[in-house]
Amino acid sequence: MQMGGQVHAITQAGSPYRSERNGDWIKIKIHHRQEFVVVGYTRAAAGIGSLLIGLHNDAGELTYAGRVKSGFDSRTLTELRPRLRALERPVTALKDSPRFTKGVDVAWLEPVLVCEVRYAEITPKGNVRHAVFQGMRDDKPAAGISLESSTPEQPPEPRKTQIRITHGERVIDPSTGLTKRQLADYYARVGDWMLPLLHDRPVSLVRAPDGIEGEQFFQRNTTGLAIPDIETMHRPSGKPAMLINTSKALMSAVQMSAIEIHAWNATTTDLSRPDRFILDLDPDPALPWLHMIEATHLVCVVLQELGLVSFLKTSGGKGIHIVVPLTPKDDWTAVKTFSQAIVKHIAKLIPERFSAVSGPKNRVGRIFIDYLRNSSGATTVAAYSVRARPGFAVSMPIWHEELSMLQGAHVFTIQNVFRRLDSLIEDPWAALPNTAQTITAQMRKKLGIR
C-alpha cells in the first residue's frame, strides 16, 4: 500500500511544476483517482469538448469539481455522445452553477453517470487540476459519489463495489436500436423508485443474452451461479430465492442479461403470508383499449366496496395490474381463494366483459382477470421493470385518476419514462407501504365464501 500513491516526475518543459531556479524536477502526485458524477459537458465540433464533473459534499449537495478535457479516445467519445444527449436537462443539477468564459457551449445533464478521473490535485475551490478521463463506471449510483479521502491515492486496486457492464454497445432491441448500455442506464436511474418496492421480495429474471429476438429464459434460482450482490434466501420449499436489494444487485442482473424482473407477493419477513395480491387484467389482444380502462375502473370499484384500497400500474404489455396491499396475515391459499372469489363475482356480474377462467379460448372478446399470480411462489412483473419486447416498455405505477387518460399499457418506455418520473410531484404509490388492511370476514361474506 503506497500511501502517497504513485509519484511521477514531470518532465515536460514549460510545465508549471518545473522549478526554473535550481533545475530540479518537482515531483508531484498525478495518480489520484476517484469517481465523479458527470454533471454536464461542453460541446465542441467533435461533439464533446470536455466533461463537467461534480461531487457530493458532506451535506449531500452536488458541487462542481471541474472539467475533464483529456483522456478520451474516439471510441469512447462516439459511445458517450448519445448517452449524454439522452440525459440533457435545461438547468444544472449543481448546487451552484460555475461560470464559463464566453463562447463555451455548456450542456447540463441529469446527474446519473459516474466516471473515473485521474488528477494531480484538487484546488481550494474544489476543482480538479490536470484531470484525465479514465473511463465510465457503469454500475453506479451517482448518489454515493463524494470525495473519497483527503489523503487520496488508493492504489488502483479495482474496487469491487461496482459492476462492469460488458457489451454495452450491443443492440438488444433491434426494433428501436436500444442497447444493453441504455438498459443499464435505465435501471441505474430508476433504482430509487424501484428498489424500495423490491426490498426483501424474492425475484425471478427474464434473461436474454442475445437480445429480445434471441432465446429468452426465466430464472428463479441462482443455483451454481453467483451474481454479485444478489442475495439468495432459502424458501419453505428449500430452494433458493433471489433478492435484489441494492443498486449493485440490480446492475448485476443487467450484466447477466436480465431484462425483466418479476417479484413475489411476499417478503422474506414471512414468505408464507402474502403482503399483497394482484389482479392481472389480461384482455383478448383484439379488445379495444377503452374496455381495459372501463374494466379496471369497475374492478377497483368492487374492491372499494369491499373496503380494499388498490394501486394501479401498467403491465408494459396489454393490460393493467391492480395491486392490493395487505398486512401479512392470511396464507397463500386463503389469499388466492379470496382473490378468485372477487374474480368470480365480477365475471358473474358482467359475463360479457369478464372471464374468471384461464385460457385464451375463455376470454375471446373479454378480459380474464388473472388471480393465479397469487399462488405461492408465483411472480408478476415488478413495477418499473422493463418488458422484454420491442420498444422496451416499462410497468409503470399510475394514479387511479390517470386511468381514463391513459393511451395504453405500453406507453411508458425506457426512452420516455423519466420525463414522467422527473415531473411527478408525488409518487402514485407513495401510500402503498402505509396501507394497512386485511381480508375480513365481512368481505368474505359479501363474496359468499367462508
Next chain:
DNA sequence: GATCGAA
C-alpha cells in the same frame, strides 16, 4: 452470460 471440460 458464466462455467467447465476438451482441444
Next chain:
DNA sequence: TTCGATCAACGCAGA
C-alpha cells in the same frame, strides 16, 4: 489459452 457445449422455472388449471 481458446472454444464449444451446456445451462439458466415451475405450479396450476383446463381440456
Next chain:
DNA sequence: TCTGCG
C-alpha cells in the same frame, strides 16, 4: 394425464 400459460 397431458398441455398451455405466465
